[in-house]
Amino acid sequence: MTKRNKEILALISVLIVLAVAAYIFLTEKPAERTDSTTAEKTRPAVPGPKEITIRNVTKEAIPYSLKPNGSTAEPVEKSLAVGAVVRIPATQTMVITYKKWGRDVTYSLSPGRPYSFRSDSDDNIDIWLGSHGLEDAEDLAPFVPTPMEVVEKMLELAKVTKNDVVYDIGCGDGRIVISAAEKYGARGVGIDIDPARIQESKENAKKAGVEKLVKFRLEDATKTDISQATVVTIYLLPESNELLRPKFEKELKPGTPVVSHNYIIPGWEDKEAGFLSIKDQDGTEHSIFLYRR
Ligand SMILES: C[S@@+](CC[C@H](N)C(=O)[O-])C[C@H]1O[C@@H](n2cnc3c(N)ncnc32)[C@H](O)[C@@H]1O
Structure with a gap:
């Protein structure tokens, strides 16, 4: 084979390799994203607008x-x-x-x-x-935000520090875990079943500059793992607190503070470790119950 023929053969090989690479690049599907952002976009809201x-x-x-x-x-x-x-x-x-x-x-x-x-x-x-119309998930409470002055007292009562991981079960607009991150440098996880609330929580965390400390999960709180929590906060209906009690008993470490706005945890009377009552700006009285798992 002459020198020129060898050069032509080498050039053809390079062109074939480039063509195969281009084909693979153009036809390969992007990997399926399974993070919560994708889930939030694809999950239909129930009920729909009509x-x-x-x-x-x-x-x-x-x-x-x-x-x-x-x-x-x-x-x-x-x-x-x-x-x-x-x-x-x-x-x-x-x-x-x-x-x-x-x-x-x-x-x-x-x-x-x-x-x-x-x-x-x-x-x-x-x-x-209610909060949602999904058949396969419990409706724990409609979205009603805890007033900020009550949030502050809940975190104080639980003695949150920067070493804590605060889980808010049914996090609404994310205010409890965001406040814990802002005021104490604590990490936090907010869980809510409503995609609009999770979106709002993420935006609020960004505005507060604490998005590195907090995570928000679009999930049914009755089915998600909460074993990493060192503090739990709830503002749910009493029957929902009762429903979650066995989950708290199974997944939380003994002594973990569970702070509940306004409603008791039925069956945990012996675990009550503190109580506060405060008035919000409108003069409405709020109860805060502290339990220790
Ligand atoms: C009363 S709000 C409390 C919001 C927030 N924790 C606060 O105190 O400001 C209750 C929240 O629970 C959420 N929720 C209801 N059922 C739920 C479920 N099965 N899993 C997760 N979140 C749920 C609602 O969407 C709502 O945002």
């Missing part, structure tokens, strides 16, 4: 009737089984009627909102706004 969900968190089936607001048609009679969630297509306000204290009561339900039938401490059934 539906209403109703969940039955009581211990009995609930008969109810429903019709669009202003409609003269006969309302549709239904019954909601214990633990069930119903998704109702709705582009306008719906009017629900059910029995309370033996009498018919009527409420308006807005499209895009999740609702729950719940019993109060006197066993009266009422309909409340």
Whole structure:
């Protein structure tokens, strides 16, 4: 083979290698991203904007009737089984009627909102706004933020330090773990099932400049691992606290402070280690319960 032929052969080999590399580069699919950012974008919000969900968190089936607001048609009679969630297509306000204290009561339900039938401490059934309409997850509480002055007292009562990892179960806009990071340099994990809340939490952490100290997880808090927590904060309904109690007992280390805004943890009376009552700026009284696992 002449020198020139060898050069041509070498050039052809280089071109083939480049062509194969270009083919692989252009046809290869990017690796699937499994981080929470992708999950947040792909997870559909339930209810969607044109539906209403109703969940039955009581211990009995609930008969109810429903019709669009202003409609003269006969309302549709239904019954909601214990633990069930119903998704109702709705582009306008719906009017629900059910029995309370033996009498018919009527409420308006807005499209895009999740609702729950719940019993109060006197066993009266009422309909409340919820957090989500997902069938496979508990609705622990609707989003109601803890006032900042109460957040500060919760962290003080738990004696948070920079060595702590604060878990807020149902973190809302992230204010508790963000405050713990800002004020004490503590690390934090906020868990919420609502994608809008997680998005808001991440933005708030960035604004506060503590995004390196805190993480936010879009998850059902009843199914996520909380064993790394050294402090736990909650602002959930009492029945949700009761539901989470076995999880706390299983996953938290003995002595871990659990601070609850406004509601007790039923069954943990012997673990109560502190109590505070403070008024917020509007004069509303708030209770803070400290437990030690
Ligand atoms: C009363 S708010 C408390 C927010 C925040 N912890 C605070 O104190 O300001 C309750 C939060 O729990 C969330 N939530 C309800 N069910 C949940 C579940 N199964 N898993 C995780 N979060 C849930 C709601 O979306 C809501 O943001």
